[in-house]
Amino acid sequence: MRFQLDVQLNGQMYVYSIAFDYPPGFKELRVFEERLAVDDKMVFSRDKAQVHLATKSPEKEAKFMIDWHLAALPIVQEQAPQDPLFIFRQWLARTVILRPIPSLIKGNSEQETLHPSIDGTDFGAWFSGLLKYAPAAYGKIDTYLKQVMPDIDDIKNPVIGKESRSLEVQFSNKLGSVTIPFADLSDGEKCFMICAMVLATNDSYGPLVCFWDEPDNHLALSEVGHFVTSLRQGFQSGGQFITTSHNPEAIRRFSEENTLVLHRRSHLEPTNVRPLSDIQINGELVSALIRGDVEPYER
Amino acid sequence: MSVNRHQPRVFVLPEDDANRQMANGFTLHWSLIPRRMQVLEEAGGWLQVLERFKTDQVVGMSQFADRFVILLIDFDGREDRIQEVRAEIPEPLRNRVFVLGTLTQPEELRQALGTYETIGLAMAKDCQEGTNATWSHRLLSHNAVELDRLRSQVSPFLFRETPL
Numbered sequence: 001m002r003f004q005l006d007v008q009l010n011g012q013m014y015v016y017s018i019a020f021d022y023p024p025g026f027k028e029l030r031v032f033e034e035r036l037a038v039d040d041k042m043v044f045s046r047d048k049a050q051v052h053l054a055t056k057s058p059e060k061e062a063k064f065m066i067d068w069h070l071a072a073l074p075i076v077q078e079q080a081p082q083d084p085l086f087i088f089r090q091w092l093a094r095t096v097i098l099r100p101i102p103s104l105i106k107g108n109s110e111q112e113t114l115h116p117s118i119d120g121t122d123f124g125a126w127f128s129g130l131l132k133y134a135p136a137a138y139g140k141i142d143t144y145l146k147q148v149m150p151d152i153d154d155i156k157n158p159v160i161g162k163e164s165r166s167l168e169v170q171f172s173n174k175l176g177s178v179t180i181p182f183a184d185l186s187d188g189e190k191c192f193m194i195c196a197m198v199l200a201t202n203d204s205y206g207p208l209v210c211f212w213d214e215p216d217n218h219l220a221l222s223e224v225g226h227f228v229t230s231l232r233q234g235f236q237s238g239g240q241f242i243t244t245s246h247n248p249e250a251i252r253r254f255s256e257e258n259t260l261v262l263h264r265r266s267h268l269e270p271t272n273v274r275p276l277s278d279i280q281i282n283g284e285l286v287s288a289l290i291r292g293d294v295e296p297y298e299r
Numbered sequence: 300m301s302v303n304r305h306q307p308r309v310f311v312l313p314e315d316d317a318n319r320q321m322a323n324g325f326t327l328h329w330s331l332i333p334r335r336m337q338v339l340e341e342a343g344g345w346l347q348v349l350e351r352f353k354t355d356q357v358v359g360m361s362q363f364a365d366r367f368v369i370l371l372i373d374f375d376g377r378e379d380r381i382q383e384v385r386a387e388i389p390e391p392l393r394n395r396v397f398v399l400g401t402l403t404q405p406e407e408l409r410q411a412l413g414t415y416e417t418i419g420l421a422m423a424k425d426c427q428e429g430t431n432a433t434w435s436h437r438l439l440s441h442n443a444v445e446l447d448r449l450r451s452q453v454s455p456f457l458f459r460e461t462p463l
Contacts, residue, residue: 143463147334150303199463229326229333234463236327252340255320255416284341285316 001029007091012039014088018071030068038084046072094205096198099213102190107167107182108160114205120194124167124182128157130197134204141196144230148192148223153177187218195227199234207239216247224249248286261296272296307365307456310356311338312348317405317415318371324419330427330458345372345380345400349387352396360392367453372400378441397449402438412436426450427458 002019016036020029034046042054051072053062066072078086093115100120109124114133116126130137138155145152154170156179167182185193198210215231216224228243228250235241244262245251251259259276274296281288288294313319322338325331339355342348348370360366374380384398401408405415412418412433421433426449433439434446 140463147332225337226333233327233329233331233333236329237462252319252338253323253326255323255414256316257414257416284343286340 002033005092007088009087009091012084014038014084014091016073016088018073028069031071032068034072036073036085036088038088043084043088044072044076051076091209094208096201096208096210097213098194098198098210098215100191100194102187102218105182105190108164109157109166110164114201116197120190123190123194123197124157124165126197127155127167128165130201130204131157134200137200137204140200140203144196144199145192148226149189188220188223191215191218191227195231198231202234202239207235209240209242210235211242213244214246215243216245216250221249225253228253248289251286251289261294263296265297304363305365307335307367309336309367309369309453309457311336311369311371312351312356313338313341313371314345314348314373314400315341315343315405317409318373318400320415321405321419321422322371324414324416324421325423327416327420328423328427328458329462330460331423332457332459335457345375345384348372349384352388357389357392360395365456367395367397369397369399369449372398373404374400374402374441376403378402381441381445394448395452397445397453399442399445399449402441408436408438411438426454 001021002017004015004017007014007016014036015038017034018031019033021032022029030048031046032048034044034051036043036045042052044054045052046066049065049068051064051066053064053076055062066075073089073092076085078089080086096116097118098116098120099118102120105120105123107124107127109122109128111125112129112132113122113125114129116122141155142152145155149171151171151173152169153172156168156170157165158168160166168179169182169185170177170179172178182190182193195215198212202208202210210231212231215227219227224247231241231243232253243250256277257275260273261276261279262271262273264271276285279294279296281294285294311322311325313322319338319341326333326336326338339351342351352368352370356366356368360368370384372380372384381398385393385396388396405418408418409415412421418433422439424430425432425434426446429450434442
């Protein structure tokens with residue numbers, strides 16, 4: 001099993017790969033190969049337990065042994081912030097992967113983070129962490145949310161215990177004002193909040209890569225297109241937004257050069273990935289998807 | 300939450316997939332307010348665009364005075380198609396309907412200017428900045444009159460002046 005990331009950062013091509021095997025008698029996977037290269041120049045390579053570090057003088061080889069169940073990437077020490085290892089790791093650390101489960105997101109927090117969990121349950125900690133890191137991010141969050149929910153007035157994060165806080169959202173219009181605990185927002189409204197945070201995060205400490213699994217879940221059909229467009233637009237000036245979807249409206253908000261079709265014949269075969277532009281589509285795309293006529297395999 | 304139907308909005312009715320992708324590119328410009336523009340499903344031909352307009356849009360446009368529609372079609376080499384299309388639009392709505400498109404086929408435009416999204420993005424940039432770098436292309440310049448109307452009526456609510 002092999003994974004590879006090809007990333008262009010500051011005009012340089014970073015290629016990181018890691019491969020696992022499962023030898024007879026082993027109880028878990030073993031790393032049998034790992035490497036990081038920048039513009040084809042090796043930063044480190046690893047063959048099973050043996051790690052080789054690139055040095056300025058080729059005759060002085062630096063190497064050490066590592067547990068073959070551990071990845072070397074987080075262990076190898078960088079020399080300076082200009083070190084390719086530092087740049088790549090920082091980029092990787094800023095990746096935001098989201099598959100939110102809104103009903104589990106309560107808005108409570110006891111700490112701060114800049115690295116939200118996949119299910120979004122630490123939203124409160126993420127909100128606190130982002131505003132502590134970049135207080136001006138609130139302006140971006142507020143501007144986006146006011147477009148979606150014009151009656152939103154304020155987001156508060158009051159202390160509710162010795163070391164804990166709980167988000168609440170205030171709405172107001174000519175009829176009056178109401179404050180709603182974050183936990184009581186609808187699933188769709190929580191997704192708008194996450195969207196606002198993603199846009200503000202990319203703006204504040206990006207560029208980041210955001211992968212969001214089915215962002216259209218929980219949204220009204222009339223909202224899906226605007227939601228996806230806002231995210232795509234927010235990443236036009238830097239960073240990368242990647243999403244998966246089965247929703248026709250979300251699919252239509254992308255084009256042939258930035259759509260990949262994923263398909264798996266069976267649970268025993270790997271997922272096949274092909275650019276939409278390489279696939280012959282007869283008629284309208286969504287209609288072809290509904291008919292099951294988008295065949296991602298080479299004929 | 301649902302969209303506020305009283306807010307000014309533009310619906311784009313694309314003829315085909317190529318036009319839909321160009322409209323996608325248009326919506327990606329940083330200054331465009333996403334909620335002010337909705338790109339709809341491709342109709343499958345310019346006559347179908349017209350049919351879809353009549354069945355889906357006429358009632359809504361009559362109800363909501365701030366609703367606008369762009370019919371995004373291929374002219375197939377016939378500049379006079381615009382008169383043919385506009386003649387089918389009910390007179391009270393005609394001022395809020397815009398007929399735009401490539402003089403021949405979008406594929407020809409793509410060969411000259413890049414991907415459909417790139418072209419759409421450049422079109423939005425022109426609209427927002429008041430320039431004609433892309434719209435002056437020989438396959439797009441026939442849209443000048445409609446584009447002027449679009450700029451004066453739609454641009455004021457479609458674009459923001461500062462980034463989000």
